[in-house]
Amino acid sequence: MKASLVFVGFMGAGKSTALHAARAEGLPTVEIDQLMERSFGSTIPEAFEAHGEEGFRAREAEIVGSLLENADDGGAIALGGGSVLSPRIREALGRHTVVWLQVDAAEAWRRIAHSDRPLASSAEDVEELLDVRLPIYEELADAVVPMGDRNIVRRALPMLRQMPELPAGTKLLWASAAGGEYPVLVGRGLLGCGWWPLESRRFVVHDAAVTRYADSLGPVESTVAVPSGEDSKTMSEAESILEFLAEAEMTREDHVVAVGGGVVGDLAGFCAHVYQRGVPVVQVPTTIVGQVDSAYGGKTGVDLKFLKNYVGAYHQPSAVLADTETLSTLPARDLNAGFVEVLKTALLAGGILWEEVRGLERIDPAGLDRIVFKCARYKCAVVAADERDGGLRQALNLGHTVGHAIESAGGLADYRHGEAVGLGLLAALRLSDASDLRAEVKDILERFDLPVEAQVEGGAGQIAYHVQFDKKRTSRGVGFVLLSEPGEPRVGQLIDPAKVEAAVEELCR
Secondary structure (H helix, E strand, O other), X not given: OEOOEEEEOOOOOOHHHHHHHHHHOOOOEEEHHHHHHHHHOOOHHHHHHHHHHHHHHHHHHHHHHHHHHHOOEOOEEEOOOOHHHOHHHHHHHHHOEEEEEEOOHHHHHHHHOOOOOOOOOOHHHHHHHHHHHHHHHHHHOOEEXXXXXXXXXXHHHHHHHOHHHOOXXXXXXXXXXXXXXXXXXXXXXXXXXXXXXXXXOEEEEEEHHHHHHHOXXXXXXXXXXXXXXXXXXXXXXXXXXXXXXHHOOOOXXXXXXXXXXXXXXXXXXXXXXXXXXXXXXXXXEOOHHHHHHHOOOOEEEEEEOOEEEEEEEEOOOOEEEEEHHHHHHOOHHHHHHHHHHHHHHXXXXXXXXXXXXXXXXXXXXXXXXXXXXXXXXXXXXXXXXXXXXOOHHHHHHOOHHHHHHHHHHOOOOOOOHHHHHHHHHHHHHHHOOOHHHHHHHHHHHHHOOOOOXXXXXXXXXXXXXXXXXXXXXXXXXXXXXXXXXXXXXXXXXXXXXXXXXXXXXXHOO
């Protein structure tokens, strides 16, 4: 049996356009709306009027269920927007690769406002229907393609067709930004399955602590290890890597592979950006911070002395492979510290993700796949809307302004990045006058043995001093990200320095 690509999604998501792309690639295609119209001998709106939604859904379950249960030609099928409401259809989809074409309510209504849709005659109808169906699409999807221009599925199609080659349970996100598009893969066993996204020679830059993962990548041209820790994220280390690549005779047709956490991802990505004016990089994050945040979006860079990320560039990856099995080998302290990036993302996203994260009683590496994928989707959606930090992307800095200052005040050695950001979240929530939310976040940090008090040489004054060197400052001052309620960040907020120092002093008590 050859699995089919089954496109699901709301009205106006572009399922018919996706079928055109599949047909152009020579795949046999089926559009369910056409089958239903032939079955009823009428248009979809006429069938709804004559038989009601219940009658329509009953016949849809029979026709579509049977089709999915017997399809074995490796073709492409586009379901109706509400087909996934049927238990029989949902069960039958388990045999296939389900591709969710994601569209928000406002865009869906813009696309269908002048069409004859029996269940969606207003923007309010669209929003209510999508709220009901959204969790179903999310649960069923093996791959998520946020809809952009009409050709996005055509560009993603080669990767979508490779999904059956990947380990069972692997999820795909087709990430896109002005600087490029790339597949994000999240799953268990990705590094040992023999699949690789690019065909050119691989030059691996890896954290010295994860040599085992670098060795599992299959045929590589050459490798170089980077000492673990923030101390390696320097211009001198970048120069050493660039010299290594040159001596190894890497060309512009080859690519860099970054294996490790955020330090190696930033450092190797920066080297890929400047080597021969730019070569591709595949990010292979092996930490929670990398898998939920830093591997996506193309930010690369190094530190200057105690100034975090002061030199860098935007360089979108060619692919991200987040093998969640690597998280099981992390020391408890690193696992807990990395969880802060999950907490930050949940605070920014709000909704279902916040409810899921706030309810966690323990961090189980074996059960993080869903959360990692959700965080990756949120991060990539923000980057798609604002690749270069013009507005929305600044929200991702929640907790980082004071967090980076704590790292700098401590010589980048006293705290793990996540530990410092956790303290920064407490400061940001105090500045947001969100006392109840701050108390809950403090409880969560304590639950996972994370610090809730800052201890650095020089105390609050030293931290407040380093806040003024935040890399996002402008001539007007340092703009903070504030958050009064989960899902409602406010960026670029200028705060009285006295209030900042008071919030920092509270951390140092």
